[in-house]
Amino acid sequence: MTDVSLNEGLPREAGFGDYVALLKPRVMSLVVFTALVGLLVAPVPVHPFIGFVAILSIAIGAGASGALNMWWDADIDSVMRRTARRPIPAGKVEPGEALGLGLGLSGFSVVLLWLATNWFAAALLAFTIFFYAVVYSMWLKRSTPQNIVIGGAAGAFPPMIGWAVATGGVSIESVLMFAVIFMWTPPHFWALALFMKSDYDDAGVPMLTVTHGRKATRAYILAYTVLLVPVAVGLAFTSVGGWVYGSVAVAANLWFLKGAFDIWRRDEAAAEADSYAVEKAVFKFSLLYLFVHFGALLIEAALRLGGVS
Structure with a gap:
């Protein structure tokens, strides 16, 4: 009993799970998935082992970015x-542990990807880590309400990196995959900001809800969703698209557009009355949005491999 009482209130020693949490595993899962799709839909085949090492490198790089961001x-x-x-x-x-982990994993992931694939993919990964950790986290996040808009590029690079692993360059297909994630990011985060209430105010982060108000944020969500739709649907008309992706994209974007419109026409009184039900529903769908689109691209790739399309 004496031992227990002496240890009460003392911080416990960090466990393996705590270090894993530093890497933002949920964010990493999306990074890995979109990078994998970018690699698999590319026109140049990649040896399975090389592909595994490449995706592992990208996952480690994403985790490194998360650790640096948390630091x-x-x-x-x-x-x-x-x-x-x-x-x-x-x-x-x-x-200091988070900083050391982030820096160490950053260097390791870039070098590993370079050795396993090509310099261009490695350089793109290095730039992505730098953009998220320095440009977004250290500069944009605390200085401008456009933090999510510009900073969203960091999360949009993974499919381009996957494509570069296979091809050694970029193309209209990889640019459009980047653009889908880039345009999706602002309405996704702004919908969250609407029902997170005072979090960003308390932290002094100039999120759009803080600097421009909730009414303006609702209008921005609709505007960016309108701009997102042609980009997402347009991917269907490239070499990686097809009728499956096109059908999924049209259906998903119509739903997302309707949700954005519903958010735009609501006022705060109505939102508070139902505990931000519409905003939360749109945010939850936005979590599935990218998985649905990139999953459809995988189906298209499988159909082409089987000679169906």
Whole structure:
């Protein structure tokens, strides 16, 4: 009993799961999936082992970005309800450990991808890590309400990297895959910001809801969704698209557009009355949006491989 009482209130030693949490595994899963699709739909086949190493490198690079982001944002993470339980603000991992892990994994992932594939894919991965950790986390996030708009590029690069692993370059197909994620990011995060209430205000992050108000944010969500639709549907008319992807894209984007329109025409009184039901529904669908689109691209690739399309 004496031992237990002496240890009460002391931070426990970091476990393996705490270090995994630093890598943002949920974000990493989307990065890995979109990068894998970019690699598999490319016109140049890749040896399975090389492909595995490439995707592993991209996953490690994504995790490194997450660790660096958590190291830099530890102060605001401790203020926001959504992030207060992350390893650093919760006192489970020291900031220096997160920084060291992020830097070490960054270098390892880039070198591994270079050795396994080509310099262009490795350079693109290095730029992606730099963009997320430095351009977005250290600069844009705390300085402009366009943080999510510009910073969204970091999350949009993975399919381009996957494509570059196979081809050594870029094309209209990889650019459009990038554009789908890039245009999806703002309405996805702004829908979240609408029902997270005061989190960003408390942390001093100039999210659009803070700087321009909720009414303007609703209009921006609709505007970016309108711009997203032709980009997403347009991918159906490239070499990686087809009738399956086109059908899925049309259906998904009509639903997303309707959700954005419903958000736009609501006021705060109506939203508070039903606890932001519409905003939460649109956000939940946005979580599936990219998986649906990139999953359809995989189906198209499988059909072409089987000689069906």
